[in-house]
Amino acid sequence: KNEVEQSPQNLTAQEGEFITINCSYSVGISALHWLQQHPGGGIVSLFMLSSGKKKHGRLIATINIQEKHSSLHITASHPRDSAVYICAVRWYNDMRFGAGTRLTVKP
Amino acid sequence: GAGVSQTPSNKVTEKGKYVELRCDPISGHTALYWYRQSLGQGPEFLIYFQGTGAADDSGLPNDRFFAVRPEGSVSTLKIQRTERGDSAVYLCASSLNSLNEQFFGPGTRLTVL
Numbered sequence: 001k002n003e004v005e006q007s008p009q010n011l012t013a014q015e016g017e018f019i020t021i022n023c024s025y026s027v028g029i030s031a032l033h034w035l036q037q038h039p040g041g042g043i044v045s046l047f048m049l050s051s052g053k054k055k056h057g058r059l060i061a062t063i064n065i066q067e068k069h070s071s072l073h074i075t076a077s078h079p080r081d082s083a084v085y086i087c088a089v090r091w092y093n094d095m096r097f098g099a100g101t102r103l104t105v106k107p
Numbered sequence: 108g109a110g111v112s113q114t115p116s117n118k119v120t121e122k123g124k125y126v127e128l129r130c131d132p133i134s135g136h137t138a139l140y141w142y143r144q145s146l147g148q149g150p151e152f153l154i155y156f157q158g159t160g161a162a163d164d165s166g167l168p169n170d171r172f173f174a175v176r177p178e179g180s181v182s183t184l185k186i187q188r189t190e191r192g193d194s195a196v197y198l199c200a201s202s203l204n205s206l207n208e209q210f211f212g213p214g215t216r217l218t219v220l
Contacts, residue, residue, distance in 0.1 A: 004149075030206075031206075033208070033209070035211075040213075042211070042213050042214075043150075043198065043200075043211035043214075044211070045208050045209060045210065045211070048208045086149050086150070088149075088150075092163065094140065094152040094155050094163055094165075094166065095140070095142075095150075095152060095209070096152065097142075097149035097150045097151065097152075098149050099147075099148055099149045100148075100149050
């Protein structure tokens with residue numbers, strides 16, 4: 001069983017829709033990361049959080065440590081948000097990654 | 108400033124050959140990580156350096172894989188006797204220290220024929 005589970009695996013939305021991607025993990029963590037990976041492979045870190053909620057522009061990330069669950073929300077989605085979104089948890093000295101959620105936002 | 112860079116961007120080799128993949132971290136970052144990403148999957152941890160030493164190499168799949176960081180900056184991932192199953196994108200990331208956000212390089216796509 002993977003330590004980090006994401007859902008959904010694939011998500012298609014219309015421009016403007018509110019998007020939610022979920023992440024559940026089974027190990028104790030010191031921090032959780034949300035990453036964005038565009039076609040071609042480049043990975044960009046969106047958030048690193050260990051409690052509560054963070055917001056950056058149209059992106060919001062929340063984490064519930066007790067429930068071992070995090071969500072990434074995108075408000076007013078746009079085609080340029082199309083990418084793979086990866087949840088990763090810091091576990092000791094390394095990170096364990098989810099398989100990613102492929103988001104496609106159609107105009 | 109410059110981000111994490113990796114060379115080469117693409118490497119095609121034949122089964123059984125030796126390859127070296129290079130990572131240049133952000134200047135001043137003491138922590139450096141290697142990951143491997145197979146098609147359609149999330150990255151998988153390989154090894155973590157703190158300074159010059161490998162603090163955690165538990166993710167290296169077998170003894171054909173080895174990594175060094177002799178001066179605490181540039182790191183080289185070395186793969187001996189490559190196998191077709193080694194084909195993947197090899198990602199490097201660095202952070203100021205192990206507690207900080209990681210910055211990823213663009214990756215090296217390795218194809219073993």
